[in-house]
Amino acid sequence: EIVLTQSPATLSLSPGERATLSCRASQSVSSYLAWYQQKPGQAPRLLIYDASNRATGIPARFSGSGSGTDFTLTISSLEPEDFAVYYCQQRSNWPRTVTFGPGTKVDIK
Amino acid sequence: QVQLVQSGAEVKKPGASVKVSCKASGYTFTSYGISWVRQAPGQGLEWMGWISAYNGNTNYAQKLQGRVTMTTDTSTSTAYMELRSLRSDDTAVYYCARDVSGSGYFDYWGQGTLVTVSS
Numbered sequence: 001e002i003v004l005t006q007s008p009a010t011l012s013l014s015p016g017e018r019a020t021l022s023c024r025a026s027q028s029v030s031s032y033l034a035w036y037q038q039k040p041g042q043a044p045r046l047l048i049y050d051a052s053n054r055a056t057g058i059p060a061r062f063s064g065s066g067s068g069t070d071f072t073l074t075i076s077s078l079e080p081e082d083f084a085v086y087y088c089q090q091r092s093n094w095p096r097t098v099t100f101g102p103g104t105k106v107d108i109k
Numbered sequence: 110q111v112q113l114v115q116s117g118a119e120v121k122k123p124g125a126s127v128k129v130s131c132k133a134s135g136y137t138f139t140s141y142g143i144s145w146v147r148q149a150p151g152q153g154l155e156w157m158g159w160i161s162a163y164n165g166n167t168n169y170a171q172k173l174q175g176r177v178t179m180t181t182d183t184s185t186s187t188a189y190m191e192l193r194s195l196r197s198d199d200t201a202v203y204y205c206a207r208d209v210s211g212s213g214y215f216d217y218w219g220q221g222t223l224v225t226v227s228s
Contacts, residue, residue, distance in 0.1 A: 032213070034215075036154075036215075043218035043219065043221055044146075044154065044204075044206075044215075046209075046215060049212065049214040050214075056216070087153065089156075089214070091212070091213030094212070095142070095159045095211075097156075097168075097171075098144070098156040098159075098213060099156065100146075100153055100154040100155070101153070102153045103154075
């Protein structure tokens with residue numbers, strides 16, 4: 001099974017700052033990686049799919065990059081509503097298996 | 110607009126079964142698959158499996174094989190997830206999610222159903 005690790009576990013930043021979140025896969029997932037945002041008490045929200053494509057309605061301040069085993073989610077300038085937990089997800093062996101990373105919490109410094 | 114509306118919270122005893130429903134609206138149900146994802150309290154997301162609403166094909170996470178069954182009722186655009194032989198570590202919020210055109214990414218999610226397993 002492909003294992004995803006995310007770093008850092010927690011990122012403490014101020015509004016307006018740039019956030020850089022990392023996701024690493026235990027083996028290549030090509031570009032089959034997505035990012036989700038989850039706020040307390042809410043379902044996850046798809047932000048990025050296929051490593052770098054923004055989902056419908058996602059602001060341009062969210063961008064994704066990477067391929068193979070190393071991926072990055074960048075939030076160019078944090079808005080107050082961006083403080084949340086972010087998960088990466090791989091689907092390289094779809095539909096046989098899907099795995100999520102453990103998450104990175106972005107909180108207010 | 111696309112909506113996935115799940116059934117209400119459940120409390121079950123260890124060893125029992127639970128069946129959670131997910132009623133879809135706002136799109137052609139049989140054109141998309143549905144995955145189920147769960148989240149234990151304070152923990153991350155765990156994919157449980159997928160069902161094609163077109164033909165009923167399923168794939169289940171290996172750790173749940175034999176305990177989980179996913180079905181659909183196309184006449185009511187509803188997906189179901191049944192989990193048997195419940196244990197305390199099955200306590201979680203269970204989500205249904207629509208996959209984006211069979212891609213394995215999930216663009217719409219239900220509101221979640223809390224299943225509590227306790228004696």
